[in-house]
Amino acid sequence: LQSGSSSGSKALAEGGVSGDAAAAAAGSRGGTPSLGGSRASTPPAAATAEATTAAVAGGTAAAAAAVLLAGDQQQQQDEVGKQLVTLQPEKQEKKGSRTQTFREKLRACQALEPKRITFGKSGIHGWGIFARADIPQDTMVTEFRGQLVRCILADVREHRYRKEHRDCYMFHATDETVIDNTRGGNYARFCNHCCYPCLYAKPLELGGELHLCFFARTAIKMGQELTFDYRFKEEEGDDKILCQCGAPNCKGTLN
Numbered sequence: 001l002q003s004g005s006s007s008g009s010k011a012l013a014e015g016g017v018s019g020d021a022a023a024a025a026a027g028s029r030g031g032t033p034s035l036g037g038s039r040a041s042t043p044p045a046a047a048t049a050e051a052t053t054a055a056v057a058g059g060t061a062a063a064a065a066a067v068l069l070a071g072d073q074q075q076q077q078d079e080v081g082k083q084l085v086t087l088q089p090e091k092q093e094k095k096g097s098r099t100q101t102f103r104e105k106l107r108a109c110q111a112l113e114p115k116r117i118t119f120g121k122s123g124i125h126g127w128g129i130f131a132r133a134d135i136p137q138d139t140m141v142t143e144f145r146g147q148l149v150r151c152i153l154a155d156v157r158e159h160r161y162r163k164e165h166r167d168c169y170m171f172h173a174t175d176e177t178v179i180d181n182t183r184g185g186n187y188a189r190f191c192n193h194c195c196y197p198c199l200y201a202k203p204l205e206l207g208g209e210l211h212l213c214f215f216a217r218t219a220i221k222m223g224q225e226l227t228f229d230y231r232f233k234e235e236e237g238d239d240k241i242l243c244q245c246g247a248p249n250c251k252g253t254l255n
Contacts (some may be wrong), residue, residue, distance in 0.1 A: 146181035194227035196247035
């Protein structure tokens, strides 16, 4: 992070149920036989016993067919009911889901931070921070915490830190505000620069308070070092700071 002149301070980085199931649930039964039509005429009183037996047998067969058909309809209704039961939780989950507010994301970020990130020796420079688990893209990963001071006070502190041979960790959150993470900050101070970073910084004003948060620019794998683009002001001559990020698109210097 920032160590050196204030000109080298970091600038801000930037369902429902399916149609078929609904039709079935509504009672659509295209295959159900109709009971409409003309009534059968009453047989004459002089009908023979054989004809009567045949009629009874025919009626028994029709009744059996009706029972089978009713069983098929009940089975279809049961299947539709199972589909509705299965789809209902998904529908409720979709109805109840909503986009998290930044305040909720920040609370979750602060709670999960110890399980999500850690620090260790970096292959880029000094100490760095690393992912302790896979992190999805656009997740709020960590917050650059510290004291909010005006730029003029930040310059005074920077001069004092240099005299004390102390590393200086500051971040220009806005044109007028600097976050001093040198004392009483968190692991975010160790986040190194990379020309192809996996994080980006975003200032958030929540309840009148300024927060500088890091979001996952890409999907992050467990063990991966977390980096962002410092976006130092471009300088000439001996003020150049060598970049050792090793990215394919490395610019060679931070400034």
